[in-house]
Amino acid sequence: MPYRILLFDCDNTILDFNTAERNAIAQTFADFGIPCSDDILKVYHRYNIKHWELLENKIETRRQCLEKRFAETFLEIGAKGDPVKVNKSYEIYLSRGHWFMPGAEEMLERVSKTHDLYLISNGNQFVQERRFKSSGITKYFKGVFVSEAVGADKPSKEFFDAVISSIPDWNREEALVIGDSLTSDIKGGNNIGADTLWYNPFGLPLRDGFRVNYEISSWDGLWEILR
Ligand SMILES: [Mg+2]
Incomplete structure (x- = not known):
């Protein structure tokens, strides 16, 4: 699917x-x-x-x-x-500055036209809100979840359950968890049984105990996976 x-x-x-x-x-x-x-x-x-x-x-x-x-x-x-x-x-x-990962803004612009995007971030609400605002990325997402506001952090099931319950037509088999962190993003995806994409721009080695379905080092690699 x-x-x-x-x-x-x-x-x-x-x-x-x-x-x-x-x-x-x-x-x-x-x-x-x-x-x-x-x-x-x-x-x-x-x-x-x-x-x-x-x-x-x-x-x-x-x-x-x-x-x-x-x-x-x-x-x-x-x-x-x-x-x-x-x-x-x-x-x-x-909270005052923002810089994009290479190609990330262009990627969001393109993928937000074809997919439902949700932002899931471990962090402080005050800091993240300002950074999201100054970078202008919230317009690409149907929902934004910051762990401090949710009351639980990635990779906990509580955090992901709160996210899932806010997605009206959630279907695990159609969901992909995307992030650079094995311990919070990939582990979180594994905890809810969803597929995972490890964005690994710094070429870090894969550690034991994490189930990674896809790995890319730049956003150019995303289109092959979403075809
Ligand atoms: Mg990260």
Whole structure:
């Protein structure tokens, strides 16, 4: 059965989160008197990934995840700053800019004419709403779901159940979950028994325990799958 319903992740799938993040981190750290080198960014990334995976596995709350990533980064680099204030500053900077992944805007323009698109994003409502607005992507989607507003995060079944119940003519066999993250997007698709498309622009290796139906490294590869 051809796919009709496409569930798209946002960050590093549609919008270039890495660029937005790098800018927001540099501005935030400058506010706290820390020069942002590649080494410091690497430390932050390590803690950011660690705490997001703890959140995805329901070991930490959203607040714990967001604040601990900065608390542990600052501890390791020997900097001082209240993690609550650091996180707030970061979210404000992050909400201000947007950059597209290569070809993503053109892809949305084309595929939104033939398919029903839904945006599914793990993130903070304040930050994501502003980024969606400034990038103008909401017009391509029949529904937009941000985990903080939903009250559950990808890949949980609660998050996907909330999304599915808002799609009037949901049919799992006609749905494709699309995203760059194995642990939130692909795992989430696997949890609801839908097919998955791994958008993997950075050529990361596939890890055990994830069922990927398709893998593409650029949006040019989408048309073959949707034919
Ligand atoms: Mg993503």
